[in-house]
Amino acid sequence: MTDELVRRAQAGDQRAFRDLYQQLAGRVYALCLRLTGDAGAAEERTQDVFVRAWDKLRSFRGESLFSSWLHRLAVNVVMNERRTTIRREQRVTPVADPEVLERGKGEPSVGLSIDLERAIAALPEGAREVFVLYDIEGYSHGEIAELTGIAEGTSKAQLFRARHLLREKLNR
Amino acid sequence: MNERELLEAAGRLPKSIEPPRDLWPGIEARLRRSRRWYWVPLVAAAAIAAVLIGRGREGYQMTWLAGAGTGTLRVGEWVETDDSSRVVIAVGHIGQVEVQPRTRIQLVTARADDHRLALARGAIEAKVDTIPRIFFVETPVGTAIDLGCAYTLQMDSLGNGLLHVTAGEVEFQGTGGDARVPMGAVVLTRAGVGPGIPYVEDASETLKRALAASDVRGILTAARPDDAISLWHLLRRVDSGQRAVVYDRLAALVPPPPGVTRTAALALDRAVLDGYWTHIHRILFRKVMLRGVRDIDPRTGTRAR
Numbered sequence: 001m002t003d004e005l006v007r008r009a010q011a012g013d014q015r016a017f018r019d020l021y022q023q024l025a026g027r028v029y030a031l032c033l034r035l036t037g038d039a040g041a042a043e044e045r046t047q048d049v050f051v052r053a054w055d056k057l058r059s060f061r062g063e064s065l066f067s068s069w070l071h072r073l074a075v076n077v078v079m080n081e082r083r084t085t086i087r088r089e090q091r092v093t094p095v096a097d098p099e100v101l102e103r104g105k106g107e108p109s110v111g112l113s114i115d116l117e118r119a120i121a122a123l124p125e126g127a128r129e130v131f132v133l134y135d136i137e138g139y140s141h142g143e144i145a146e147l148t149g150i151a152e153g154t155s156k157a158q159l160f161r162a163r164h165l166l167r168e169k170l171n172r
Numbered sequence: 173m174n175e176r177e178l179l180e181a182a183g184r185l186p187k188s189i190e191p192p193r194d195l196w197p198g199i200e201a202r203l204r205r206s207r208r209w210y211w212v213p214l215v216a217a218a219a220i221a222a223v224l225i226g227r228g229r230e231g232y233q234m235t236w237l238a239g240a241g242t243g244t245l246r247v248g249e250w251v252e253t254d255d256s257s258r259v260v261i262a263v264g265h266i267g268q269v270e271v272q273p274r275t276r277i278q279l280v281t282a283r284a285d286d287h288r289l290a291l292a293r294g295a296i297e298a299k300v301d302t303i304p305r306i307f308f309v310e311t312p313v314g315t316a317i318d319l320g321c322a323y324t325l326q327m328d329s330l331g332n333g334l335l336h337v338t339a340g341e342v343e344f345q346g347t348g349g350d351a352r353v354p355m356g357a358v359v360l361t362r363a364g365v366g367p368g369i370p371y372v373e374d375a376s377e378t379l380k381r382a383l384a385a386s387d388v389r390g391i392l393t394a395a396r397p398d399d400a401i402s403l404w405h406l407l408r409r410v411d412s413g414q415r416a417v418v419y420d421r422l423a424a425l426v427p428p429p430p431g432v433t434r435t436a437a438l439a440l441d442r443a444v445l446d447g448y449w450t451h452i453h454r455i456l457f458r459k460v461m462l463r464g465v466r467d468i469d470p471r472t473g474t475r476a477r
Contacts, residue, residue: 014203021196026188033189043329044276044292047195051202081250116181135182163175170173 006066010057017057021050024067028074034132035078037121045081049074075133075147082125083149119169123162130155131162197363198292198329201312232282233262237270245279252276253294263287263307267300272326280310295326299339313366314346321355330363336373341453349409354453356460357401360384369405372398372456388414392421397470398459400426400452408440415440426452426471 002023008016028049033042053073060069120128129148133139134155139147141155148155173181231246237258245251251259251271259271261279264287271277275294281287289296290310299322300307307318313331316323321340327333335344337353344351344359346366351359359370369383369391379399382390388410395403403422410418415438423434429451436444455473462468467476 014200017203018196018200021199025195026190029191029195030187030189039192043191043193043195046191047198047202047292050195050199054203116185131182135179136185163178167173167175167178170178 002066003062006057006060006062009054010060017050017054020066024070025050027067028070031071031074031132031137032078034117034120034136035075035129037123037125037128045074045078048081049077052077071137072147075137075139079129079148115170116166119166122169123165126150126154127158127162127165130158131166134159135163193330197331198312201310201331202290232264232279235260235262247279247282250276250278250292261289263298263300266302266307267298269299269309270297272296291325291327293327293329295324297324298322311361313361313363314344314350317343317345319343323353327361328363331361331366332363333361335359335361335367351405352401352449352453354401354456356456369402369409371402375399375402388418392418395421395425397425398456400470401456404445404449404452407437408445412438426455 002020005016005020005023009020025046029042029046032045032049033039036042036045049070053070056073060066120131123131130144133144133147134141141152141159144150144155145152150158231244231249233242234245234251235242237260245261251261253259253271253273253275255273258273261269261271261277263269264282264284266287269277269289272295275296276292277294277296278290278292279288280290285306286308287306288308288310292312296309298307298309298318300318300320302318302320304319305317309316309325311325311327311331311333312329313327313333316325316335319341321337321342323335323337323339323342325333325335335342335353336358337355339355341352341354344353344361344367346361348366351367351370353359353370357370357372360368362368371380371383375398376394376396379391379394379402381387382394383402388406391402391406400422403418403425407415407418407422419434419437428437428448432444432448432451437448451473455468455470458473459468459470468474469476
């Protein structure tokens with residue numbers, strides 16, 4: 001069923017692509033939500049992922065499940081957006097009051113109701129990404145290093161830090 | 173909680189979380205403008221040409237307000253403002269766009285003949301001084317095409333929003349139709365629908381309600397000569413059975429110029445409708461420009477007696 005939808009979408013059938021979206025939006029949104037820790041950003045990244053997927057559909061050759069391909073694309077989109085944001089912030093000195101930009105980042109977003117989800121959302125960015133990719137999504141440290149552009153050792157250190165912070169928070 | 177319990181809890185987290193709203197409309201709108209693979213040869217050729225003439229990656233200068241920062245927004249990049257920050261983007265040499273707080277916007281194209289931004293959500297104020305159809309702002313429900321103007325455009329991520337033109341004219345091409353919005357006029361957009369019928373800034377609440385409800389009888393009753401732009405749009409949108417009554421009301425409020433015949437207008441002859449539009453637009457222009465200086469007859473555009 002999914003294979004047929006992918007084949008039709010690759011031929012330019014937008015209805016088929018919409019059906020794929022309906023099947024997989026929840027999976028992509030969950031990943032984006034956990035990686036960004038912000039519901040609004042997760043919505044935007046989810047949209048970015050499907051737009052990117054439409055553009056790159058022809059490069060999908062069926063060597064893996066389409067959902068796996070899309071999942072990896074989602075991680076790439078979130079990481080690329082983060083890198084772009086960092087580069088832009090390095091080029092640009094933003095508002096006079098830097099605290100303004102931090103406002104709202106500390107509190108977890110609507111939709112993350114259970115304690116663990118809230119604790120994950122409140123983790124520092126790097127630690128959160130590694131925890132989500134390693135402990136929830138099952139990527140290896142090597143894969144995380146490749147996806148995020150950090151060293152494997154840094155990935156391990158971030159995972160240790162994330163687990164430590166989570167246990168500390170959940171044991172309070 | 174020890175580490176094993178933590179990992180077990182992480183393993184039990186749901187792999188799928190439904191987004192709080194349907195994100196497809198925003199995706200679909202972007203797919204329409206998305207360049208698919210058959211553009212690759214053209215894009216590659218353009219890139220080679222750019223290199224050959226010694227140009228780097230195109231971009232716009234931008235300046236963050238309330239701070240001293242500047243930077244470059246390159247093609248494909250997004251700029252996003254928080255609750256209080258604003259950014260001024262220089263649109264090549266033709267104008268500028270002030271990005272308001274809580275806005276997300278992308279630079280799609282930065283060429284001398286095609287300056288194009290994509291507004292995902294939020295609000296912008298655009299001031300552009302160039303020939304028509306060079307500057308475009310894409311939105312979830314259509315594209316605002318500059319015809320030499322200044323305007324404010326605000327929209328949510330679904331496409332519900334408002335376009336207010338303060339100088340010149342903007343054409344808004346949407347999926348469900350288009351709208352011409354001259355200086356001193358406003359058009360609302362609706363998700364999945366596109367632009368509504370434009371109305372002048374001082375339109376009555378009764379007319380605005382009738383427009384929002386697509387109540388043709390209510391629109392005809394509430395319309396004044398000043399509201400001719402709304403009736404002109406209505407003429408093109410009603411079915412043929414209602415077209416005559418709309419035309420007759422419009423012609424009674426603002427008599428058509430020479431060359432505009434009832435028969436041709438009812439047949440939606442493009443040249444004839446354009447002629448009528450130019451006449452209506454000219455009257456509105458004089459009325460807005462001379463506001464507070466001279467009273468203008470909204471039926472003719474001449475000095476009111």
